[in-house]
Amino acid sequence: MITTPTVTNARTKVLQRQGAAVALVLMVVVSWLTFPRFGSLDNLRDLALQGSFLVVIAIGMTFVIITGGIDLSVGSLYALGGVLAAWGSQYGFLAALTLPLVVCGVIGLVNGLLIARTNMAPFIVTLASLLFARGLLLAITDEGANTYQIPGDSAFVELGRGTVFGFGYPIFVAAVLAVLGGMILNRTSFGQNVFATGGAEQSAVLLGVPVAKTKVLVYTMSGTLAGLAGALTAAYLQSGVTVIGVGLELDAIAVVVIGGTLLTGGMGTILGTVIGVGLIKVIQNVINQIGTLDSNYQSVVSGVFLLIVVVLQRILRR
Amino acid sequence: MPTDPVIEVAGVTKTFAGVRALGDVDFALQRGEIHALVGENGAGKSTLIKVLTGIHTPDAGAITRNGHISTIYQEVNLVPLMSVSANLFLGREPRNRFGLIDRARRDADAAELLRGYGITADVSSPLGTLAVGEQQMVALARAVAADADVVIMDEPTSSLEPREVETLLGVVRKLHEAGIAIIYVSHRMDELYRICDTVTVLRDGVNVHSGPLKELPRIELVSLMLGRSVKEIEKHGTTAFGEGHHADTQPVLEARDLTSKPRIGGVSASIRPGEVVGLAGLLGSGRTETAKAIIGALPLDGGTVLVAGKPVAHNVKASMKAGISMLAEDRKTEGIIPNLSVRENIVLAALPRLSKFGVTSRSRQDRIVDTFIERLRIKVSSPEQKVAELSGGNQQKVLLARWLCTEPKILLLDEPTRGIDVGAKAEVQALIDELAREGLAVLLISSELDELLDGADRLVVLRDGSVAGELEGDQLTREHVLAAIAAEVMDDSDDHAGSHQDSH
Structure with a gap:
């Protein structure tokens, strides 16, 4: 049997669902008051831009985790996507954008097929493709020695560096994808199938939910989105940096969990994930504001924070 | 007879x-x-249902389906974390003009649909927050709303309260009136005779009888299921225990003043070799706790356990070494390790005895396992079959074998026949009888009075954690036991009503 969280009363329900949002608001208010520069438009724009890449990846991760799975390959796919975009940019905008989406999407598809058809553990399958994608990346870049540059005048750079009222394009891409993701999750049959698959897989099969198809789709989505995030980053950096994205899959998992998605599957929201990204990025930003603090402490603080959030969720759920 | 098969x-x-x-x-x-x-467990009911619904493809034979089939399983097969309305309409959600799910309409439709089944719960709350009976009703509503021509119900009432059973049977009648054909699987004779028109009896994978139910006397039906003649059943009753046992005079197990607050206070009991002592009492009267106290699994505030006159240290290891073994009540959580083979499950408890310097002799294992499979008549394709694949009765026998191969002197059995079918029950009862005959001292806990009265030589009746009486010989009657249990209720007029509800 699946243990179901007992809903004691409406107030804890709200707190539980909005716990991360409340924390985010508090963090922002305190940071604003403590560091005058935090509230500056420039800083907020930067914050949003930095968060947008992670949001794109974490949307895919949210779907995967709600089905009860995990995708460890996204960090490698993110880096691979960036390099492929940079390499492809010499053949024009379309090549720069579609190449990473297709390649990373196909790797995601293979993940999904292996997990759904052969019943292998998602952890193992995606760990294998984490290694595979990172290896492929190193092979096509001569072990990282060869960094592909994107011509500064290409339209592709505009995708990463262009702005509206100073807000970078990637922010809008992430926002549109988040809205779309939320809509797909809550307002389509596919979304319902995602919840059913993670909530009670055996029952879902008996209820006629296409469980295998659903799994294949979420991993394909996750791979494609990781590739897109990589392409956006490459466009922003004007080059395919090979060393990025190491351990990014863990950041993505962390923000999804902080956002209230159950790691065991069956429950979660895109909005929560976006809030989770906001929290992590605000913490990092504040640490940068302090300046004197070694940037390595970012991870320490993020880690402690993740623990606090998870413990709080647990307590509130009682 | 009109033939218009669906x-x-x-x-x-x-x-x-x-x-x-x-x-x-x-x-x-x-x-x-x-x-x-x-049919009994393992008779092929589930397989037949799965063939009918198309989950299994038969090796041979023809299937004709003239309608849409919905199945409701014994355990509610819905998604507890999703809302009631999402569960109800999963796969056929109402859409708005953009092709997106219309959540407001889904909730409204769900609420209206469920009102017909007497459910007024908030349809947007997670299904898991509803009572099991309500969840079952949601499953039923879902099955029917899917425009089913046939509804298959596999033990739908096994987890329901009496009041919920009535509601469910009411709904079944409504479906019947609406012209929907129903296959109703149940062990409960009362329900079957109340609502069913026809019956099919499966035994060992073969259809042994199909025909109108009303014309078939109950005892005839039981005899068809068991494959035993009516005469046999009338003569021996429904349990398979034999006559009393010849017990030695010296008790092999003595429990003195076992106290573990607040569950039991000062329980004493003794068992002689070759004797079956029954522990009777209502649920919560301290039966399981007494057994756990004897084997050392319950922290004691006071009291001693003696085996063959010698006190035993109060821990499970010492008790097992002294020759006490216990078959726990809940075999799923406290006994069976489903992914291990029959052999591994059986030798688990005896491993320390079978090994030298941590190395186990495989041939000795096989010898022991073979002996018990044969002796307990455990139905397996091979000793390497996974225990999870066995029926409930056979799983229980595997557990029994596990404790028997530790060569115990005293066996504590907590509800050994609960949740297993009639035939396997009889076999387990016969086994207990046989073991006692061979000199084993048995403590039998059962909620079924008949099982205790037939099986035990002596009964210790518990109420509220202490001994309410000991019955022997002529006193072993239903009336005496009930009197001993009921005395409490009469003494104590403001007694919690709970103990009555739980009495079966």
Whole structure:
């Protein structure tokens, strides 16, 4: 049997669902008051831009985790996507954008097929493709020695560096994808199938939910989105940096969990994930504001924070 | 008899790993009838249902389906974390003009649909927050709303309270009136005779009887299920215990003043070799706790356990070494390790004794396992079969074998026949009898009074954690036991009503 969280009363329900949002608001208010520069438009724009890449990846991760799975390959796919975009940019905008989406999407598809058809553990399958994608990346870049540059005048750079009222394009891409993701999750049959698959897989099969198809789709989505995030980053950096994205899959998992998605599957929201990204990025930003603090402490603080959030969720759920 | 079958199968055969589950079964469900499908566990009911619904493909035989089939399983197969309305409409959600799910309409439709089933719960709350009976009703509503012509119900009432059973049976009648054909699987004779028109009895994968139910006397039906003649059942009763045992005079186990607040206070009992002592009492009267106290699994505030006159240290290891073994009540959580093989499950407790310097002799294991499989008549395709694949009765026998191969002097059995079918029950009862005859001292806990009265030589009646009486010989009657249990209720007029509800 699946243990179901007992809903004691409406107030804890709200707190539980909005716990991360409340924390985010508090963090922002305190940071604003403590560091005058935090509230500056420039800083907020930067914050949003930095968060947008992670949001794109974490949307895919949210779907995967709600089905009860995990995708460890996204960090490698993110880096691979960036390099492929940079390499492809010499053949024009379309090549720069579609190449990473297709390649990373196909790797995601293979993940999904292996997990759904052969019943292998998602952890193992995606760990294998984490290694595979990172290896492929190193092979096509001569072990990282060869960094592909994107011509500064290409339209592709505009995708990463262009702005509206100073807000970078990637922010809008992430926002549109988040809205779309939320809509797909809550307002389509596919979304319902995602919840059913993670909530009670055996029952879902008996209820006629296409469980295998659903799994294949979420991993394909996750791979494609990781590739897109990589392409956006490459466009922003004007080059395919090979060393990025190491351990990014863990950041993505962390923000999804902080956002209230159950790691065991069956429950979660895109909005929560976006809030989770906001929290992590605000913490990092504040640490940068302090300046004197070694940037390595970012991870320490993020880690402690993740623990606090998870413990709080647990307590509130009682 | 009009023949207008909605489903018809002819000569269906299905085997799993060399074991025949169905053999040349003919079955027809007529339009609009309520058809009882009965048989012991392992008789092939589930397999037949899965063949009917298309989950299994039969090895041989023909299937004709003239309608849409919905199945409701014993355990509610819905998604507890999703909302009631999402569960109800999963796969056929109402859409708005953009093709997106119309959540407001889904909730409204769900609320209206469920009102017909007497459910007024908030349809947007997670299904898991509803009572089990309500969840079952949601499952039923879902099945029916899917425009089913046939609804298959597999033990739908096994987890319901009496009041919920009535509601469910009411709904079944409504479906019947609406012309929906129903296959109703249940062990509960009362329900079957109340609502079913026809019956099919499966035994060992074969259809042994199909026909109108009302004309078939109950005892005849039981005899068809068991494959024993009516005379046999009348003579021996429904339990398989023999006559009293010849017990030695010196008790092998003595429990003195066992106290563990607040569950038990000062329970004393003794068992002689070759004797079966029953522990009777209502649920919560301290039966299981007494057994756990004896084997050292319950922290004690006071009291001693003596085996053959010598006190035993109060821990499980010492108790087992002294020759006490216990078969726990809940075999799923406290006994069986489903993914291990029959052999591994059996030798688990005896491993320390079978090994030298941590190395176990495989040939000795095999010898022991073979002996017990034969002796306890455990039905397996091989000792390497996974325990999870066995029926409840056979799992229970595997557990019994596990404790028997530790060569205990005293066996504590907590509800050994709960949740297993009639035939396996009889076999387990006969085994207990046989073991006592061979000199084992047995403590038998059962909620079934008949089982205790037939099986035990002596009864210790518990109430509220202490001994309310000991019955022997002529006193072993239903009236005496009930009197001993009821005394409490009469003494104590403001007694919690709970103890009554739980009495079966």
